[in-house]
Structure formats: C-alpha cells, structure tokens
Amino acid sequence: MRETGADKNASESQSDRSRSSESAHALYLVGLVALLAAVSFVSILTGTLGPIGPGEPEKISLGEAIETLIGDGDGTGFAATVIWEIRVPRIVLAGLIGASLACAGTAMQAVFRNPMADPFIIGVSSGAAVGAATAGVIGLTAVVGAFTAPLFAFFSALLTVLVVYQMGTIRGRVYVETLLLSGVAVAAFLGALVSFLIYFAGNDYHELIPWLLGTLSSADWNDAVIISVPILIGVLVIFLYGRDLNALLLGEETAHNLGANPESVKKLMLGVAALMTAGAVAFAGIIGFIGLIVPHMMRLVFGADHRMLIPTSTLFGASFLIGADSLARTVIPGEELPVGIITALCGGPFFLYLLRKSRTGGGPQ
C-alpha cells in the first residue's frame, strides 16, 4: 500500500480519533459509576424515617445517617439498624436486579435482532408468575418457609423457558422468529392460568398483586447475597460475548461468515439471560420496562456496540431501579407502591421522549 503524506495525516487523525473516542467511552463509564454511587447514597438517606422523606418529624437526622454510614457509630443504634439492615440490602438487591434485567434485555434484543424484545420474551415472567401463584394458592409459604415462593417462581420460570426453547428449536437449530412467537403464545396461556389461580385465591390474592407488579419490599441481606452470584456471573459472560452479539445483530448467516458461531452464542445467551431474569423475578416479582427501555436509552446515547452497551446498560439499569425503588418507598406517605408501577410511569414517557428526539438523528428503525 502506497502511503502518501496526506494518507499518513489522515491515518494519524483517524487513530487519534479512535483513541479519543476510547477515552470518551471510559469517561462515560466512570460517569455512570458515579451516577450509581450518587443514586445509592441519596437512596440510603431516603425513607419514611428520614432524613429525606415524607415522614414528619424525621426520626433519623442527616448527621446521624452519615455518621452511621462512615462507620464512626457502634452499628447497634436505631439508625444503624434501619440503614444497614433495611435500606442497604434493599438498595443492593435493587441494583443487582436492575442490572440483571437491563443486561439480559440487551442480550435478548441482540439474539432476537429485535429492539422490542425484553428479558421476559421467552416466558420467564409468566412462568414465574404461575409458580408464585401456585405456591400462594396451595399455601406452601406457611409450611416450608419464606423461600418457597421464590423457589417455585424460579423453577417454574426455567421450566417455561425450556418449553418455549423447545418450541423454537428444530433439529438443534434455534429459530428466533419461532422462539419469539412461542414466547408470546406461552405467555398468553400462562397469563390466563395466573388469572384463574388469582380468581380462586380469593382474599389471598392481595398478597400476590405486589409481586405481580414487582416489588422489593421483602428484601434482606440473604436475598441480595444469593442473587448476586448468578447475576454477576451472567453480566460477565454477556459482556465477554459483546463482539459476537454485534455480529449476531447483522443476521445469523453474517455472524457465521465472520467466524462467530451463532448457534452456540444464541444458546449461551438465552440460557444465561434466563437464569439471571428467573433469579431476579423470583425475589422481586415482575418488574417491567427496565429490560426494554434501558438498553434502548443506552443505544440512543452510545450506539449499538455491545462492548459499550452492556456495561452502560448494566450500570444504568442498577441506578434506574434504585432510584425508582426510592420513589416507590416514599412517594405516598405510609404506603409502599410496587416498584413496577414507578418504572413504567417514569420509563414510558421518558422513553417516548428519547424516541421522538432521536428520530431525526436516526435511532433504531
């Protein structure tokens, strides 16, 4: 290749540009980590007991709260209990679940090559709902303990995913269009089943409603620790396959021609995403919208490259759910809203705004 002076200049400015875009990317990531920290901090201070919140008079002062956090306190006082045993585990759980839904949603949108896909598209939510409703109706919760409903939800979610996956797989090959339609059909069927169970549950169904709308009200440290394992591993695996997901977005044949193995990538991503979301749903119920709109928002801002999209979606998903849960805890004094209502109420309009704004700039078609 003959390189003239002009070529050299052009190539230098090109590599400068890519280097500067790399540092810009790093800066964005640092910014999102900072956002996560800030949201978490504000969220720790937020609650009916204060210092930020609707409760009057505030039972915990700002100074007390900060002292507890920084660690000068003995960790046994009222403020320490509220913050370390109630708020922090709940925030950690919210962050993990927000991260897992957003990350799994990103992977699903790539596997299905469809911006309308979300982590529930292969039947996780409807399967989990049937499991949880069954547990509630037959009253197992009281017999075996607090983990029964999550376990039921988790395994019925995975079972449903397996059924949907089998429907979409013909001779070992995953057909995403069939998979998508099977997911929709199975979800509709199971939705009817859940309604049926609720109808017969009578008064007990009140307990199920918050779970169906998504709630973090039962969060404790146990939940957070248990769920952190599959979620962190899942996020890491999906991140490592960023390049393959990029190739997959161009179609399976193109991905194959570029040396990515689309069949194994699809299967791995479906499996990992199903485990992550089943875990999230088991503990927090069906929190809608995050898995759909967070990947979208990040794509509108950062473009379609998954090596950027996955970390940004994960971080922003965590911040988003922590923020939404803080609102859910405090927006109506003395009452806790299911967080799914907040995510849909905030996320919907914001998403529409971004979508309209990006039309001229050429967002996802």
Next chain:
Amino acid sequence: MKLEIKNLSFSFGDARVLNCISLGIEEGEFVGLMGPNGSGKTTLLRCLTRYLPSEARTILVDMKPIHTMSDKEIAKTFAVVPQTSATDFPFTAYDIVMMGRLPHMGSRLAGESKKDEAVVRWAFDRTGCSHLKGRRFSELSGGERQRVIIARALAQQPKVLLLDEPTVYLDISGQFEMMDLIRRLNTEDGLTIVAVLHDINMAARYSDRVVLLNGGRLEAFDHPDEVFTTNTIRAVYGVDVAVRKDPLTHDVFVMPRSPIVLATKRGRRIHVLCGGGSGGPIMRALVDSGHSVSVGVLNVLDSDYESATDLRVPIIAEVPFAQISDDMHAENLRCIDETPIVVVTPFPVGPGNFKNLEAAMYALKAGKRVYILTGSGESSIDFVGGKANAYLCDLADAGAVKIRNLDDMMQLIAHEETANR
C-alpha cells in the same frame, strides 16, 4: 490456494439442491457462478462457508477439508458479500468494517490492535469509501452499503471472496463500478473471486471461467465463450438468444431474440427492400403482426442482416461490402414474384445497392402493391447524386404508395387484408 469441490451433493429434506458437483478453482481466478433461479448457486456458496453442512471431504482448500477447519479459519478463508445488508441497529460504517476483524481477534477481553485498525483503514481505502467511516450504516445508499460490506470482507483478509449477486440492487453505473472494483481486487490484490451473477453479459465480461448450474447439476465449467452458446442457454434458461462478440473487447454477449411467431392465416407474404439498419423496426412490426416476411438484398454484416437473422426472416444475402451481383438480384426478383406486397424502406442508396430500387420497379410492373416508407425527412439517403430520389419519384408515378410512418403502413396493410376478404 486451490479450491476443490468433489462430488458435492446437498439436500433440503427430500429436495436435492446440489447433485454431485465437482470442480476446481485456481488461485487468483475470477469465477462467475451462473444458473437459473433455484439452480443451487446460493446453496453452493453456503456449503463453501459451511453455513450449510456438506459431507466430509467434499470441499477442500489447499487439500484441507473444510470440516476440519475452525469457524475462524473458515472466516479467514472465505469472506461473503451478500445481496443486501441491512440492520435496524445504529452501527456506523466503521463498526461494520471492524467486525470483519472478528476472526483475527484472539482474546475476548482484548480491544482492537493497531494491526486491526490498519487493516480496516486499508479496506476502506481499497473500496474508496473512507469518507463513509463515521456515517450510520442504515443511512447509506445501496451502493455505499455494498462498498462498506466489501470493505468488511477485505478486513477479514480472506483468500476467496464470495459474492452473491453483488449488483442486483444497484443502478447501471453502480453495477459497473461494483464489478470494476471486484475485478481490481482480483487482478491487483490477487483475491480469488467466486461471484453469483445473474447477468450473462456481465459474467462474460468479467469472469475468467463460468460455472453454469442447472437444477443442482454442473452443466458447464469453462471460459465464457465456450459456456454461453445459443444451445446451452436455450437448454438451461429456456430462452432464445443471439450470441455476439463485443466489437471492442471480443467478449461474448447475448441478447434475447423475439419469440418466434409463425405466419398465421391473416398474415400476408411481404418482401422488404432495405439496408443500413432502416429495416429492423419494419421487419419486427410485420413479423409481430403475423405476416411472413422475406428480405433482400442485404450484405452480410449489415445491421439489417443481423436483425433479419434474429427475426428468422429469410434473407437474400450478398457477401460483405460487395455490389449486389446479378445472381442475387435475380434471386431477389424471384422472391418478389411470390409476394403480393413489397415494402421499400428509406435505406441509404449507393451504387452497390441501387438494384434494390430497380427491384421495386420490377414489382410495380408485375402488378404488386409497393409501399415506400419515406421516414420523417428525405425519402432516402441518396449517395448517387440525386439518381435515387429521382428514381423514387418515378416509382411513385408508377403507382407506388408513399407513406410517412410505420403505423400508417401497418394499418393500410391490415385494411387491405380485410378488403380482400
């Protein structure tokens, strides 16, 4: 690099799509892959890239069976340019081309190396689309997209470039630009090219050899002028074509002939006196209306001679560039004896073909109906110092009918027919 295909067969369920294909492609060849729709062209490409599974040891690259190669090795051997590429997701052209480096990237954790960046830059330069780097892929035109996709294929640094009808959605200038680009990659960079092409003339112009598939079988694999014969094309595509040579390049090219229309009952025998390209549309219109037409006297190589050949019109022909001989003139008159109608086109008249005008006078004297088409301007192009125009006036005086345009003449002939009945 040598690509060998040995007894390759492939079936979708019960339907056999490829049947015992065997062929060898040499390094640096430009091979056109041709055949009617459904003949197995795309399937063959997909077997090469292993997107579709083929039997062991049926496809070998440098003696190495492709089923023993890794996915990445395959992607470093073959790069594919599909008919069209689209994505709903907001990738830039740079993102797309960088994806071509995927088979060369080792660790999942590593970023793009300096070499990856250099190769991508080279690929953009080579395809002449460096200015598109920062643009959204979804906003590019069809031709721009196709260039970016070729750049991605180059970024794979493949040994063989496989193209599936790369020009099908491009306009005519885009088609030639694309094919010229591919040929440069072939001649200057030594890339072996296997391209599915629909246009026979394009294939003849650019290919070293042509693979012709028909119903999953290998019909022919040879130089274009051996493959593209009237008989082969009729056998494979079921159309009638005339095969010619491009006067500038001597590449063969084909053009479809009119479907053969047999003389119907309402058709008349009509003899046409023409030359120099003046007779083509008239013969065509007469043949299309079901008349049975003959023509004379024409020099071989005259463009009217070629038109008459294509229309299967019997020709009284003289050797190239020669004066009409007495023999051929006599033949012409014999032909006129058999026809009730004679048409004289506004052909250029010189000393060599003046006898054609005399033949018209002969027809008039024999009581035939003679139409003289005058065209829009002069009645004929006179290269004999006014003698031709004078002769045409004599013809008119002797009863020939002068007509301005073809449609009027066709109507008159039609009218005369009904009057005769």
